[in-house]
Amino acid sequence: MGTYIYQKAxxxxxxxxxxxxxxxxxxxxxxxxxxxxxxxxLGFDLKNEAFLATLTQDxxxxxxxxxxxxxxEQVRSSIARRLGMEIAGAMESDRHVEGVVEMMxxxxxxxxxxxxxxxxxxxxxxxxxxxxxxxxxITVADWRKDTSGPMQVVSGALGKxxxxxxxxxxxxxxEEMNRFIDWFxxxxxxxxxxxxxxxxxxxxxHPFEDGNGRITRALTDMILAQSDKSNQRFYSxxxxxxxxxxxxxxxxxxxxxxxxxxTDWLVWFLxxxxxxxxxxxxxxxxxxFKAEFWQKHLDTPINERQRKLLNKLMDGFxxxxxxxxxxxxxxxxxxxxxxxxxxxxxxxxxxxxxxGGRSTNYELVGMLADEKQT
Numbered sequence: 001m002g003t004y005i006y007q008k009a010x011x012x013x014x015x016x017x018x019x020x021x022x023x024x025x026x027x028x029x030x031x032x033x034x035x036x037x038x039x040x041x042l043g044f045d046l047k048n049e050a051f052l053a054t055l056t057q058d059x060x061x062x063x064x065x066x067x068x069x070x071x072x073e074q075v076r077s078s079i080a081r082r083l084g085m086e087i088a089g090a091m092e093s094d095r096h097v098e099g100v101v102e103m104m105x106x107x108x109x110x111x112x113x114x115x116x117x118x119x120x121x122x123x124x125x126x127x128x129x130x131x132x133x134x135x136x137x138i139t140v141a142d143w144r145k146d147t148s149g150p151m152q153v154v155s156g157a158l159g160k161x162x163x164x165x166x167x168x169x170x171x172x173x174x175e176e177m178n179r180f181i182d183w184f185x186x187x188x189x190x191x192x193x194x195x196x197x198x199x200x201x202x203x204x205x206h207p208f209e210d211g212n213g214r215i216t217r218a219l220t221d222m223i224l225a226q227s228d229k230s231n232q233r234f235y236s237x238x239x240x241x242x243x244x245x246x247x248x249x250x251x252x253x254x255x256x257x258x259x260x261x262x263t264d265w266l267v268w269f270l271x272x273x274x275x276x277x278x279x280x281x282x283x284x285x286x287x288x289f290k291a292e293f294w295q296k297h298l299d300t301p302i303n304e305r306q307r308k309l310l311n312k313l314m315d316g317f318x319x320x321x322x323x324x325x326x327x328x329x330x331x332x333x334x335x336x337x338x339x340x341x342x343x344x345x346x347x348x349x350x351x352x353x354x355x356g357g358r359s360t361n362y363e364l365v366g367m368l369a370d371e372k373q374t
Contacts, residue, residue, distance in 0.1 A: 024270040031277040062238035099126035107218040111225035133210040146170035165256035167206035191227035196269035240276035305330040320361040
C-alpha cells in the first residue's frame with residue numbers, strides 16, 4: 001500500500017461516518033440560514049457594502065495563505081468595478097490583483113455553471129498573467145509537467161519549508177482531473193459536505209505548477225455559494241483558513257497519510273466553516289458602523305480628503321493613522337493633513353489613540369477596538 005491516500009487501491013472512493021459530524025453540519029446549516037436571513041433584511045446599499053467587504057477579505061486572505069499580500073484598496077476597487085459599484089477613492093489595480101478577483105468572482109457569481117478544464121485553465125491564466133510565479137517561468141493554463149521533479153505540497157517561509165505530502169505524478173493528472181470534474185458536475189450530495197470533499201480531492205491532485213491553493217479555495221466557495229443558493233458571499237472560508245493555517249496544514253498532512261475514511265477532515269472543515277460564519281459579525285459591525293456614521297454626519301461639513309480617509313478607516317485601515325500617512329494618501333501637504341485631522345477632532349469624529357509612541361496616531365471615535373486593523 002502507498003504512503004498517500006491517492007495511492008490506495010480504492011482511491012478516490014472516500015468514506016466517512018456521518019454520525020460524527022451531523023450536529024456540526026446542522027449547526028453550520030443553521031448559521032448559513034440565519035446569516036442569509038439577516039442579510040435579506042438589509043437595504044440594497046448596506047447589503048452591497050457587506051458583499052463588497054466580504055469579497056475583498058476573501059481575495060486578500062486566499063492570497064495571504066500563499067504568502068502574497070495584495071493591496072486592499074486595489075482589491076476593493078477591482079471588485080467594485082467588476083460588479084458595477086461606485087465607491088469613493090477607487091484606484092487602478094495591478095494585473096495580478098485583477099486575476100485573483102476575476103477567478104473568485106467567476107467561481108461565486110457563476111457558481112451554477114459547470115466546471116471544465118478550460119474554465120480551470122482560464123482561472124490559472126488569470127492568476128499568472130505574465131506566465132511567471134515570482135521570478136520563475138511556469139506552465140500556465142495547462143496541467144503541470146513536473147520537469148523539475150515531483151510536486152510537493154509545502155508550507156512555511158523560504159528555506160524553512162515543511163513538506164506535507166507529495167502529489168500524484170504529472171502523467172496521471174489528466175485522468176485524475178477528468179474523474180474529479182465529472183464528480184464535481186454530477187454528484188448529488190449534501191453541498192456543504194461536497195465542498196469539503198472537493199477541497200480535499202482537488203488539493204490532493206494539485207494539478208497545476210502553482211496556484212493550486214487559491215483555485216482549491218475558489219472551488220470551495222463555488223460549492224458553498226451553491227449551498228447558499230446565492231452568488232453573494234457574506235462569509236469567508238479563506239479568511240478563516242488563514243487564521244487556522246497551522247491546523248489546516250496539520251489536518252491536510254494527517255489526512256493525506258491516512259486512509260480513505262475522511263471523517264476527521266470533514267469534522268475539521270465543518271468547524272472551520274462554523275467559525276467563518278460566526279466571524280461575519282465583524283464585517284457586519286463595520287458595515288453598520290459606516291452606514292450609521294454617514295447618516296449621523298449627513299449635514300456635517302467634511303471635505304473630500306477627510307471623506308476619503310474616513311472611509312479608509314471604516315473599511316479597515318492597514319496599520320496606524322498618522323498625519324504623515326494622511327498627507328501621503330490624500331496627496332496633500334503635512335500642514336493640510338494636520339488641519340484636516342484637528343478639524344475632525346474638534347467635531348468629535350477623530351481622537352488621539354491612548355497608546356503613546358514616537359508618532360501620534362488617530363482613530364475614529366466610537367469604533368470598537370476589535371474593528372481596527374492593526
